[in-house]
Amino acid sequence: MSEVLLQVENLVKHFSVGGGLRGGHAGLVRAVDGVSFTLRRGETLGLVGESGCGKTTTGRCILLLERPTSGRIVFEGSDLAALDAAALRAVRRRIQVIFQDPYSSLNPRMTIGQILAEPLKVHGIVREKRARTDRVRELLSQVGLLPQHAERYPHQLSGGQRQRVGIARALAMEPSLIVCDEPVSALDVSIQAQIINLLEDLQARYGLTYLFIAHDLSVVRHISNRVAVMYLGRIVEMTDRRRLYEEPLHPYTRALLSAVPIPDPELEARREHTVLKGEVPSPLNPPSGCVFHPRCPKAVERCAAAVPPLREIRSDHLAACDLA
Amino acid sequence: MAALLEVENLRTQFQTAAGTVQAVDGISYTVNEGETVAIVGESGCGKSVSALSVMRLVAEPAGRIESGRILYKGRDLLALSEEEMRDIRGREIAMVFQEPMTSLNPVLTIGRQLTEGPEIHLGMTQADARARAVELLGLVGISDPERRLAQYPHHFSGGMRQRLMIAMALACKPSLILADEPTTALDVTIQAQILELMRSLSRRLGVAMVIITHNLGVVARYADRVNVMYAGRIIEKGSAAEIYADPRHPYTLGLLRSVPRLDEPRRARLVPIEGQPPDLARLPPGCSFAPRCVYRTARCEAEAPALAAIGAPGHVAACWEAGRLTPRERAA
Numbered sequence: 001m002s003e004v005l006l007q008v009e010n011l012v013k014h015f016s017v018g019g020g021l022r023g024g025h026a027g028l029v030r031a032v033d034g035v036s037f038t039l040r041r042g043e044t045l046g047l048v049g050e051s052g053c054g055k056t057t058t059g060r061c062i063l064l065l066e067r068p069t070s071g072r073i074v075f076e077g078s079d080l081a082a083l084d085a086a087a088l089r090a091v092r093r094r095i096q097v098i099f100q101d102p103y104s105s106l107n108p109r110m111t112i113g114q115i116l117a118e119p120l121k122v123h124g125i126v127r128e129k130r131a132r133t134d135r136v137r138e139l140l141s142q143v144g145l146l147p148q149h150a151e152r153y154p155h156q157l158s159g160g161q162r163q164r165v166g167i168a169r170a171l172a173m174e175p176s177l178i179v180c181d182e183p184v185s186a187l188d189v190s191i192q193a194q195i196i197n198l199l200e201d202l203q204a205r206y207g208l209t210y211l212f213i214a215h216d217l218s219v220v221r222h223i224s225n226r227v228a229v230m231y232l233g234r235i236v237e238m239t240d241r242r243r244l245y246e247e248p249l250h251p252y253t254r255a256l257l258s259a260v261p262i263p264d265p266e267l268e269a270r271r272e273h274t275v276l277k278g279e280v281p282s283p284l285n286p287p288s289g290c291v292f293h294p295r296c297p298k299a300v301e302r303c304a305a306a307v308p309p310l311r312e313i314r315s316d317h318l319a320a321c322d323l324a
Numbered sequence: 325m326a327a328l329l330e331v332e333n334l335r336t337q338f339q340t341a342a343g344t345v346q347a348v349d350g351i352s353y354t355v356n357e358g359e360t361v362a363i364v365g366e367s368g369c370g371k372s373v374s375a376l377s378v379m380r381l382v383a384e385p386a387g388r389i390e391s392g393r394i395l396y397k398g399r400d401l402l403a404l405s406e407e408e409m410r411d412i413r414g415r416e417i418a419m420v421f422q423e424p425m426t427s428l429n430p431v432l433t434i435g436r437q438l439t440e441g442p443e444i445h446l447g448m449t450q451a452d453a454r455a456r457a458v459e460l461l462g463l464v465g466i467s468d469p470e471r472r473l474a475q476y477p478h479h480f481s482g483g484m485r486q487r488l489m490i491a492m493a494l495a496c497k498p499s500l501i502l503a504d505e506p507t508t509a510l511d512v513t514i515q516a517q518i519l520e521l522m523r524s525l526s527r528r529l530g531v532a533m534v535i536i537t538h539n540l541g542v543v544a545r546y547a548d549r550v551n552v553m554y555a556g557r558i559i560e561k562g563s564a565a566e567i568y569a570d571p572r573h574p575y576t577l578g579l580l581r582s583v584p585r586l587d588e589p590r591r592a593r594l595v596p597i598e599g600q601p602p603d604l605a606r607l608p609p610g611c612s613f614a615p616r617c618v619y620r621t622a623r624c625e626a627e628a629p630a631l632a633a634i635g636a637p638g639h640v641a642a643c644w645e646a647g648r649l650t651p652r653e654r655a656a
Binding site: 192217245258259279 | 366367481483484511512513514515516517519520538539540541542543544545547564565568569578579580582583584585586587590591593594595596597598600601
């Protein structure tokens with residue numbers, strides 16, 4: 001098995017909220033509440049869950065865009081919290097991000113060429129101007145764009161082309177890890193497959209490692225080697241792709257899979273659907289015990305009493321459910 | 325089943341900085357009483373504008389319904405006065421939008437927003453309208469309705485707001501609801517709740533529905549009949565079963581092939597539709613899909629195909645090569 005690239009240990013990120021105009025008592029949003037996982041070099045870990053489950057905050061902590069409340073993030077052997085400014089700068093290069101909305105993450109006043117050349121210059125990766133132009137050209141071709149796209153502005157490109165620029169910008173830093181935060185969910189269906197294929201090609205060519213954050217379970221199944229399902233700040237199930245989709249253990253994973261409509265009317269008519277009651281509770285005031293118990297079709301009395309730990313139920317198949 | 329809505333050769337255009345955009349380019353479809361019809365397509369294909377045209381809510385003067393007929397219960401909506409049209413909106417045809425927060429008034433209570441329709445359209449007294457509002461909240465599964473009526477939209481979650489939108493749409497007992505991406509902004513478990521709710525209400529109350537969506541799974545689960553749109557035109561239509569089992573337009577086939585599916589073994593590689601979505605201001609001559617189409621011939625680039633019958637009764641596709649897209653060819 002290949003080496004461990006990233007290790008996240010008991011990551012916690014709480015945000016304090018409240019106050020407001022009249023003061024009032026502040027609350028604590030437990031956005032990420034004890035998340036641990038390991039990413040090996042060259043693999044893709046899918047992080048799935050619904051809005052507010054903490055998947056994006058987890059990614060932002062790894063990207064050093066949020067300071068964790070507690071827990072450790074070890075990347076390429078070093079604890080991120082222990083690094084000095086110069087070392088952090090180097091790490092920031094090695095961990096890149098692709099955002100959901102390529103439009104709001106590209107500066108509308110810069111041409112695509114400028115957008116791609118700037119980080120090369122700032123980080124001193126390519127110091128000479130002429131060489132930078134060549135590198136930009138090369139990056140464009142790596143993501144399936146043409147040299148003339150360098151002269152265009154973001155608004156002159158389609159959504160899929162803009163996402164290709166976002167990917168090229170991440171590649172420019174020669175990263176080892178890319179956090180892909182909903183990279184295809186803003187794109188049209190016919191374009192999503194293009195971008196997914198591109199991400200897979202780049203991974204194969206450059207040995208990239210992906211943390212693939214998404215809510216679309218079909219896309220996550222396609223691209224991931226392993227998958228972690230999050231609910232209200234915690235991982236509730238984690239295993240390899242095949243077992244997560246074929247032998248899910250946690251009732252939430254099962255409900256999520258059952259909620260995905262399949263493009264086949266005959267199959268849909270035959271399929272049984274578990275429609276979960278209620279909505280995701282507020283992370284300001286999570287339920288007692290298992291945070292999923294108020295919506296769980298299987299819940300029994302003791303589920304409300306104690307938080308079930310994420311435990312290895314079968315070899316390399318973890319679930320946080322007493323009934324699993 | 326009697327036809328409730330018959331859209332005939334509808335054309336809607338917009339004047340933009342880039343030139344004239346034919347957002348809806350001669351589409352025709354029918355919705356029968358009580359049935360659910362889907363309009364599927366990607367962004368910019370004209371699916372939302374087609375619904376706004378039915379409601380006559382296309383923003384003027386940039387947008388304009390050029391021609392066509394929209395027969396609702398036999399009356400042409402395009403021939404009605406603005407006054408008469410107002411009676412149709414809400415009371416006969418209601419609309420549910422994708423983003424409930426932008427269609428609810430943030431400074432009015434839920435109670436006020438739910439009672440306004442019944443008071444104006446049905447002439448209810450305040451007390452009756454309030455009783456109706458309580459009933460509506462119950463209908464869409466919002467508990468504690470008395471307390472909820474005094475609250476504002478920001479007190480509700482995304483899923484709850486969409487329930488409110490459905491309650492408002494149902495307020496005046498319409499015969500038809502146009503739902504424009506009603507669950508796109510919602511999480512998958514909430515999406516399932518809202519779609520089940522819409523389906524059960526539509527069956528129980530006999531309301532016909534037009535679901536406008538880009539999600540092929542949603543269509544498969546909920547629609548009786550499907551219209552697939554591309555670049556302002558309907559390029560294929562038929563029963564849902566037929567469209568999914570025997571797609572005859574390369575775009576429909578491409579869409580179905582490009583999505584990874586949970587019910588099938590994982591494929592090594594996805595099969596995307598190559599190229600970019602069309603720029604409506606600069607459409608190619610001939611078939612708009614031709615530049616991205618793997619089946620294209622010289623004729624496709626010169627001459628736009630019209631919808632023609634193929635396969636089972638009621639199944640039509642606008643493709644010169646539709647006959648080639650047999651199941652054997654598609655499997656290749």
